[in-house]
Amino acid sequence: MMIDWKKGSLLLLFAGILMLSCATTRKATEPAPEAAKAPPSPLFDESFDPLTLNDEDIRFEEEKVPETGEPATTPATGKGPATRVEANRLINGFRVQLLATKDIETATLAKKEAEFTFAEDSVGIYIEFDSPYYKLRIGDCKTREEAERLRDIARTKGYPQAWIVRTKVWSNPNLPKTATENP
Secondary structure (H helix, E strand, C coil), X not given: CCCCHHHHHHHHHHHHHHHHHHHCCCCCCCCCHHHHCCCCCCCCCCCCCHHHCCCCCXXXXXXXXXXXXXXXXXXXXXXXXXXXXCCCCEEXXXXXXXXXECCHHHHHHHHHHHHHHCHHHCCCEEEEEECCEEEEEEEEECCHHHHHHHHHHHHHCCCCXXXXXXXXXXXXXXXXXXXXXXX
């Protein structure tokens, strides 16, 4: 079998290009000793060591309670008894899920309806996005029993498919004004 001269010349040209491309790489050279020891830059001072500082930790003064037995007043207004409010943080707990939808408009409309429905029950109402679903959930229950009571309330108020989900909840939830007002 003979190789025709066009194919042979292409093959020879390709082999030559391949050999030239591999042969043109340069060998790495080591830098000169003067270049390796550059003078320190005046812009950076690397002599600072934070462990050598002799500073004390920050200390806050404790709130002083009068010894008269009367409650302290609030610092901002100077009126009324001072109440210590727990920081609002996320903890493990339960919520009651009313709806899951892929449409944000449906979820927003359902949230407004739930705010009207649960206005007197003092529960927080949330839309949580868990791709691709928008989930309408109510409550900040710390125990399963609280969540079961809230689920029963939701079922009696027209949400027969309501179910309990384990999720992060607020330890000190900000409730709507109508829910926190005393009758």
